[in-house]
Amino acid sequence: MQINEQTLIFVVNIAKEKHVARAEDFRGIKHGKTLSFTNK
Known part of the structure; x- marks a missing residue:
């Protein structure tokens, strides 16, 4: 797979309590907005 101008990348930071995605x-x-969520 090649990244180009039509590629949208989702970045997810997995942490102990609070996770962030963008x-x-x-x-x-x-x-768009950055999303924050917990695993509880």
Whole structure:
């Protein structure tokens, strides 16, 4: 798979209590809001 201008990347930071997710394009520009959620 090749990353190009039509690629949307979802970045997820898994932590002990609070997790964070966001979407960004191939240039690293964020799209939409960052989501925070817990595993409880």
